[in-house]
Amino acid sequence: MADAPRTIFQKIWDAHVVATLAGGNALLYIDRHLLNEVTSPQAFEGLRLAGRRVHRPGGTIAVADHNVPTENRHLPIADADSRIQVETLERNVAEFGIPYVPLRGRAQGIVHVIGPDLGLTLPGLTIVCGDSHTSTHGAFGALAFGIGTSEVEHVLATQTLIQKQARNMLVRVNGRLPAGITAKDLILAIIGRIGTAGATGYVIEYAGEGIEALDMAGRMTVCNMSIEAGARAGLIAPDDTTFAYLQGRPLVPAGEAFETAKASWRALRSDPGASYDKVIDIDATGIAPMVTWGTNPEAVVTIADRVPDPEAMPDSAAAGQARQMLKYMALEPGTPLAGLPIDVVFIGSCTNSRIEDLRAAAATIGDGHVASGVRALVVPGSGAIKAQAEAEGLDLIFKAAGFEWRDAGCSMCLGMNPDRLKPGERCASTSNRNFESRQGPGGRTHLMSPAMAAAAAVAGHIVDVRRFG
């Protein structure tokens, strides 16, 4: 009898089950464990108290990203809490013999950016990290998801994890994105459609012509924000685009081993006839630049739209929530998004800080200049990306335009380091979360693509990048 058709999620899952446990749980083998300074301290403390070692230090890599300043790296970290977190990570990795990407080295960066950069992220692997945006790595056809601190300890000690298998959703993106429309617009449109809880309990597989046409940077942007739709993980079957990206990276098998690996990676796709618990169809051809107006990523409209009117919402709970969001965001119903003045522009985060994102932003800026009164930051996702951008002269474009050109880190994506909004400041941001005070207490975030954020920096207000320049 032929095997039943399986999805890529099912294939990776089956290949990693070590034991089936009671209550519908499985013990999964974990191939790669990424550590940051935020969610690992108590896990190491737990190991220490139990007298345990790390089971497979070579399957683990650590980097500090959230708490690191993005300028004056040669100086000690001024904030005591941040300094302690980074130093604690450094002590823990030394004590437990875990590979560490040093803060002042060229490879340092946001953990979800450096994994793919280095070639740690490969098709078919299980990858975990104590960070929700681990979903980013799913762009390579890996099963990658965020875990909590007690699970971090479990993986450190055993290289396994107890998991209940999520349901499987297919998001089929039909047709291609129009010229000038990016993966960020696509994922914001998907979240706008299915909602921030639309994929709760699911692993999303993205497929279809619109996904196949994306480069790896775009695929990572899409998988990254699966979390903002409530999903456990997002993944995309590997193809020639994936293999071309991987070949030659430091930790990717080389020569004959690469060819052998590639042949097995080709089998990592959903079989014809495989069934999903839910299927969503998206028409890529109708997508426009997207901008959030509220305090969750579902509160999103196209640049041609206006801030919605809660009074016109049929659902009273939704209307109440919208009223609250508009109050926080200091927006009046009916205000066009285009033309809304901004104070700060942030180009960075694990959603949009790759070289392709920086190229798109620089191309939009051209010989333009940041509008007066606007503070604008470009924060590459890794030191390697920063060096690449400098080799291409992108830094010169940013600096000549009046952008600050920073070192790699999470930066203004969240307020754990000195890069923060001041209360009341309005920011055009390429990051992934826009809840109250995310970028600093009282800050107001509008999520958008790198090209849209760059255009906003020059215009001084939110503007349709298709009509810009």
Ligand SMILES: CC(C)[C@H](C(=O)O)[C@@H](O)C(=O)O
């Ligand atoms: C600090 C960390 C645990 C958190 C996450 O899990 O996502 C952060 O990266 C974020 O983006 O909010």
Ligand code: SF4
């Ligand atoms: S860049 Fe932002 S979303 Fe990504 S890991 Fe850092 S804080 Fe989280």
